[in-house]
Amino acid sequence: MSVSFKTLDLNLLKVFDAVMEERSVLRASQKVALSQSAVSHSLARLREMLEDELFVRTATGMQPTARALAMAPQVRQALRSLEAAVELPTFVPAASTKQFTLAANDFTTMVLASPLLKILGREAPAIDLTIKPVTRIDLAEQIDLDRIDVAIGVFSDPPSRFRTALLFEYDDVLIVGRRRKLGRLDKAKLASLPLVVVSFGGEQEGAIGGFISERGLARRSEMYDRAALERALSESDRPPRIAVSLPHFLALPALLADSGLAAIVPRPLARAFEQMHAITTCELPYATTPVEVRMLWHERVEDEPSHEWLHDVLRRATEDLRLGR
Numbered sequence: 001m002s003v004s005f006k007t008l009d010l011n012l013l014k015v016f017d018a019v020m021e022e023r024s025v026l027r028a029s030q031k032v033a034l035s036q037s038a039v040s041h042s043l044a045r046l047r048e049m050l051e052d053e054l055f056v057r058t059a060t061g062m063q064p065t066a067r068a069l070a071m072a073p074q075v076r077q078a079l080r081s082l083e084a085a086v087e088l089p090t091f092v093p094a095a096s097t098k099q100f101t102l103a104a105n106d107f108t109t110m111v112l113a114s115p116l117l118k119i120l121g122r123e124a125p126a127i128d129l130t131i132k133p134v135t136r137i138d139l140a141e142q143i144d145l146d147r148i149d150v151a152i153g154v155f156s157d158p159p160s161r162f163r164t165a166l167l168f169e170y171d172d173v174l175i176v177g178r179r180r181k182l183g184r185l186d187k188a189k190l191a192s193l194p195l196v197v198v199s200f201g202g203e204q205e206g207a208i209g210g211f212i213s214e215r216g217l218a219r220r221s222e223m224y225d226r227a228a229l230e231r232a233l234s235e236s237d238r239p240p241r242i243a244v245s246l247p248h249f250l251a252l253p254a255l256l257a258d259s260g261l262a263a264i265v266p267r268p269l270a271r272a273f274e275q276m277h278a279i280t281t282c283e284l285p286y287a288t289t290p291v292e293v294r295m296l297w298h299e300r301v302e303d304e305p306s307h308e309w310l311h312d313v314l315r316r317a318t319e320d321l322r323l324g325r
Contacts, residue, residue: 010047010082013075014027015042016054020072023061091305093124100127100310103134103142103151105200106248107223108293111268112152116317123313135247136198140215143298150310151296154220156211163302165296167314168321170266172225172288178278185282191236194243196222196255196263210275217296223249224264226286232286253277268321293318 018028019039021266032303047054048101055062064072103114109131120127132142134153142148143162151261158164174190176182182189201212201221210222243261252263253273264284265273273279295314 009045012046012049013040013079015039015048015080017072017075019043019055019062020064020075020325021070021216023063023178025062034234079109079311080285091309092158093309094128096124096306097126097128099130099304100124100149101130101132101147103132103148103153105134105153105223106250107266107269108134108152109197110249110272111321112314112317115320116313119313119317127164134219135221137201137212137214137217139245140217143217143237143296144215146298146300149297149301149307150314151219152293152314153296154291154297155294155296156220158296159216159250161299162217162315163299165297165315167293167318168268169290170268170321171290172228172264173267173270174257174262174282174284175252175265175270175273175279176262176282177208177258178280180256180280182262182280182282187232187236187285190285191233191238193262195239196244196252196261197226197242198246198248198249198252200247220291221264225291226283228286228288229264232284253279298307 008264014032015028015034018031019025022028022031025036025039025043029036031116034038034042043054052067053065054062054068057063113131117129120129132148134151136142139148139151140159143151152167155164178291199222210220210226211218213219213223229240244255249265249269252265254259256263257278262282267281270279270281274281294313297307297311
């Protein structure tokens with residue numbers, strides 16, 4: 001008798017797996033919550049379909065045939081896969097060996113990585129983390145392809161397929177080398193300073209209004225409030241001089257150490273630099289628009305336990321940043 005998987009009753013495979021494990025019709029019936037006669041009937045149907053005895057009754061129990069032994073591992077794996085597909089997934093951080101991939105720039109990595117790794121060390125020591133640059137031009141595609149779990153940055157009106165949540169806000173400040181004594185910083189003094197700024201892409205890379213858009217996802221590329229700076233110095237005899245434009249923040253402390261340069265940076269980064277380098281922070285003589293740093297993920301992982309946990313961990317890791325500490 002030929003067997004067609006299309007017409008196969010999967011309950012027969014559950015009975016087969018139970019008998020294989022228990023080697024007893026009685027215990028198998030208890031395992032699958034059926035009567036002994038129902039289990040015997042199911043075995044009879046499966047024997048007829050496969051044209052094999054499958055199990056032989058002996059004094060020590062139901063002994064599997066060679067055919068049963070051959071198919072048992074595949075049946076067990078198939079049933080487990082089906083169970084995993086239909087049951088609610090579970091996630092135990094302490095036992096997980098999952099790898100998460102984030103996208104972030106060097107600023108958010110610098111202020112976030114340490115508290116994040118401390119939480120992972122306490123709660124999920126076997127989970128691994130990969131951080132890729134959020135500045136990559138194909139960011140949206142990488143999220144769509146499930147190659148990035150969470151992107152961290154500043155986004156403008158993300159498409160409906162993405163979800164976001166606030167991590168923290170910041171404004172801009174000015175930093176200089178500690179040997180530099182600026183005194184009170186007013187607009188006239190600011191206009192005389194050669195400035196360093198960070199930009200992850202300009203007009204040549206398709207930036208519009210300080211944002212680069214790809215697949216409908218617009219991310220901030222200009223890492224300072226250019227409009228506020230230009231408004232503040234609009235009545236000055238000289239426009240602001242952008243002496244150096246960098247693609248990252250990493251080189252700033254070295255550039256400022258022994259030069260007359262000054263840099264406009266996010267306030268949390270200035271605090272981090274002051275702790276590690278000979279850097280002094282100055283308040284700008286104008287207000288900058290508060291910037292929201294958000295985490296962004298694809299809608300398909302909504303309500304998935306491991307991702308919900310990751311989002312909660314990122315919120316906890318940025319708690320001090322939200323409180324301005």
